Amino acid sequence: MTVKSRLLEILEKQKGETLSGEKLAEELHCTRAAIWKAVKSLREEGYKIEAGQNKGYMLAKANDRLSVEAIRPFLLSPEVYIGVYQEVDSTNRAAKAVAVNGEAGHGSFVLAGSQSAGRGRRGRSFYSPQDAGIYLSVILEPKGSIQESLLLTAEAAVAVYKAVKKVTGISLDIKWVNDLYHNSRKVCGILTEAVTDFESGNIEFAVVGIGLNLFEASDGYPDALQGIAGGIYESREAAAGLDRSRLAAEIVNTLLEETKELKLPDEYIQHNMVPGREICISDGNSICRAKALEICPDGRLKVQEEDGTVSILSYGEVSIIM
Known part of the structure; x- marks a missing residue:
């Protein structure tokens, strides 16, 4: 050093x-x-x-620049690989690269001040402006199959919920399958990517990408996100007392604790905003309306369509009808 x-x-x-x-x-x-x-x-x-x-x-106490040195003291497993960038194309891509070459293992992570090509689900981009959020990808080596990987996303959502609550006192709402909301605005998206053994179907390692908006950047959100995206704080000034390094470390600590075994956390159901609501479901090919009934034990969503048919969703884009 x-x-x-x-x-x-x-x-x-x-x-x-x-x-x-x-x-x-x-x-x-x-x-x-x-x-x-x-x-x-x-x-x-x-x-x-x-x-x-x-x-x-x-x-200065107001200094909030991300660094390995700022994050490591808050970690419960400080010996892991930590990659910190002021800007990177994608933290998921960077994390997968160091996992594949053997440089980083379970519990290691990549963190960035901004992403130039942040990735969301279904090939979408994730808006990641400089220093307005936490853009984090954690490498995990869970014991389970690709079918169980949905539970990783649920556990990650709960980890973010718990970490934000502990550090800031703010309670977020979880939206099936991979988002968190505050004041009816999306403040966090989660992208889980698993690398599996072709023969066994078991997960070799997974990268859980977490994009958490802290506040709206000075130049605002893109037009496509207006009225949809938000931050856990109303402004940069309101977030002045937040230690990003501590919050990032707490997310990692909590995620490692939550994923010691693949299971659906009780908090994922307790704080989920979808069950009992009228929803619109898009699977990329069609759109339909339904009522969300419950979250199943394996993390899937049970719904009742307009014609009375009950089905169970493993994936899909769900929006709540207000």
Whole structure:
């Protein structure tokens, strides 16, 4: 670990506190000139580090730049691979790459400040503006078949629900199959991609991609998302006290706990906004109206169509009829 990385870790752990340059040099076994050089480099990368003559250095509490050093202290399994980018095309794509080449295993993850080609379900793009959300992909090695992968998405939704509730106090609504809502607006989408063994049908590894909107970016949402997308906070100012690194780490911690076994969490049913509602179902080829009856134990959705037919959905685009 370099002097810069070790210094950033210390500054992150004691964010808002002034630390003596002399003591930092002693702790890191380097010269004060090396500390100054590391501070200068971190400032050039965008870190808000204040300094005063004979006062030392302080990482401003308002600093919310994502880094490995900022996230690792909050993790329950800090030894995992962590990839942090200020921008990447897709965190799912980056996570799959390091999983395939053996660089990263279970519990490892990729996090980005923005995505240039974020991906949603059914080939859609996921709008990922700079520093307005958490764009995260976690590598998992669950014990189960591809048929059970739907449960991973349900467990991921519950993990986001619990983490957001714990860190912010905000309660979200879960929408079958892979979205979370706040104040009737979509604030989170989940994309689970599994790599399976062709012969056994078992999952070799899965990548769970989570895109969580914290607030609306300064240039707003694209026209196609107007009235649909939202954030868990009304504005950047309202989110000023949020530590993104802590929230991201809490999502990972909770996801690893939830996925120790493939099962449908009780919270997925308790906080689901779909059962009992009139819905519109689109499977890409047709659209029909139905009433959502219940979430089945395997995560599928039981519905009653207009002609009285009862069917069970494994996938499909569901919208609630207001």
